[in-house]
Amino acid sequence: MTDLAELYSIADNTLHDVDKDVRGRWATPITWRQPVHTLYMPADKFFTAAETLSEYTEYARQQAAMAIQEATGEQNLEAGLVEVAARVELPPATAPLAAHKLQTQPIEDIRIDLEDGFTQRAVSEGDRDADEDHYAQRAAEALAAWVEDKDPHAPSFAGIRFKSFDPLTRQRGVRTLFIVLKHLHATGTLEKLDERALRLTFPKVQSHHQVTALVRILQSLEQQWGLTRPIPFEVQVEAPQAILGANGDAEPVKIITAAQGRCLSLHYGTYDYSASLGVDAAYQSMEHPVADYAKDMLQVATTSVGVELSDGSTNRIPVGDTESVMTAWQLHTRLVNRHLARGIRQGWDLHPAQLVTRHLTTIAYFRDQWKHSAERLRDYVAGDESRWMDEPATAKAMSSYLRRAFQAGAITEEELAAYNLSLPLLEALQLTGRLSQK
Template sequence: MKKQPVHTVAGGAHLFRRDTAAKLGRIAGGYLDRYAADPGTLREALGNRLPSATAEAVHGRVRAKLEREPVEGFLIDFEDGFGSRSEAEEDEAAATAAVEVAAGVVAGSLPPTLGIRIKSLSEVTDGRALRTLELFLTAFARTRCDLPEGFTVLLPKIVAAGQVERLSVALDRLETTLGLPERQVAIDLMIETPQSLVAPDGRIALPGLVAAAGGRCRTVHLGAYDLTGSVGVAAEAQTLGHPLCDMARQVLQLSLAGTGVRLSDGATNVLPVEPHRGETAVSAAEGVENMAVVHDAWRLHYSDVRRSLNQGFCQSWDLHPAQLVSRFAAVFSFFLEGLDAAASRLDRFVTAAGQAVLTGSVFDDEASGQGLLNFFLRGLASGALTAEEAARSGLTAAELETRSFHEILERRRG
């Protein structure tokens, strides 16, 4: 299985092209140059939440990430990001997006993880949603390219397990008809309705939704704004920090723990978009206002990403290329700030050959050893940590590649 991306970047299907990821990286790099050109300015932009000791490293790694791999996961959106368009326009967008994905496969320009979001399978839009899915996969099959590994279809606004099952059955049929490998297309679920959290009989609905995917479910995403809006939360209070979102995250974690299904937090909907834009140069006063707006949005996004990471969600959503700056600043600072303590604990524990140990005032056993190992694996995968920094854990590169703390201990004991 491919590594879990740190984010999902969503973009309208009508805009998707084979080089979209690179374009987003260039746009994000422009924001970094204009509004955080040096480590000190980035630290100030994030409300001085970024420790001065790591600001230089974070700034350099953010810039390198935007140049090397600015997007880890991208969603070609036929729902909210697509807007209200005619049937003919959606037909055309589905076919065009498929051709662009195939071209991206050939060019090697696609992000590591890719998928599409169709419309919901409600009575109103289910025909449209399934038609878009069929048009996309049919157009892609004609290119004779292999679908990107881990390609997924995201199902939004779920209210019953039968909707998930219907999508799974449709994929079974399309894979057979089009000659695609069996079970190649995964299903992601967007949890953004009360019914997708709590079933009519009062039971937690999530295990049933995952089961209805017939083994295809890979990631479950929290849709914070639809969820809070559906229970009457006022628009100004609809944030990722709302207590309802905290509860929903905990339900996701508790009900899906140990299933292998990945979890993803939602998006920050306050975007770092300058109020003064256009072909003419902005005045000095307008430039100051632009910077203030961008910095305020970055601070909020940085805070949301760090909260997600602290709560155990290593993936969430981005809606604008400028958010890539605050996204990677948050991810990289999280790992760099925790590096010394995690390296000391893991090195001491491995040296003790898996015997439970006390590091300072922290007691570690094999379960926490796997958690520490995951810290380094995720830091390496995202580009937050270098191989040299990961080596401070006391593990070799070969041991890290096993991804299993139990296996590492067994080998050392052997």
């Protein structure tokens, strides 16, 4: 009769290398707070409106409130949001929560853009380097002030987007990145930052070798400055080569691997990606089939490896007459709800007025099913199988959903407590789906 110990040994020896992945890089779900959006602002436009992130937050809040007032005629923010919710076919009950969000933290994540949005159209060719140096320094100063400010209404996440490592823009991208990081280090704020708070967006990546180059640059700076913590970054996927490599490999996996644990997020770039595949401008969209294919690949690559995923943006901006604004808000509502339903928890916004439907839609999405999830999770915790027989994987998914709902401002701790649930319990369940045995 075969000894069980021998069978155990066969299985363990065969799966030794796979076990490292199962317990390691395949076992890191997103349990931390991920921003629901990223607001991208060209550096020159940002500093035309404000000098600091806190000032820009107030500017964006005012712009959003003004858009609501002009589109609805309502002076009161909450009353205006009730009208907007009705026009975009969302429950009016979301309005008070969205109003609170706009008043307390309208921007969760902001990126001062020194890449495509920073066009320098009015700057002569010979003056553009000096101009970008100027704005890179101002961005660095704004980020340093943000760390020291501790304003509870300011974004929880912030950073820059620097130019790509394509041959024509590589040196400019490195130079801008260096200016920002050097100032943050010199002021001591780089070391004070939460490891996920600073967001450095690396655009137009086509090959994992470009990521390797960035890692080596950061390693060099860390060594020179005596930093003990790696500087992380996020990668923007805007080219088909970043989805399917020339040799047929899944390039997103190689990009994440090349980042050596530094990759915070993969961001889908709607328009560069669509255009590179020959999609005509009128049909470029977050919901085009080529976009869905790319995001499917990114979603598979980021699942359970501790890397966030963000959808792209819509360039249909809610400005102009009431009909134009409402049409843009209706489109934005549909697109935000669509990527949330696909399991993509973040997207881009390009204008403060998009914050209106960003928060209305996100809150409505999570309010829609939160009680159902809370009831099932309460029964799962209690061991009650009279209505549902849920497994640990489902418990993990429901815990993740409820935590995201709380983080987005859609539910409160008091509402969770009514179902015998707490944030620490949800975090524990999200990791394993199992209750700890004492």
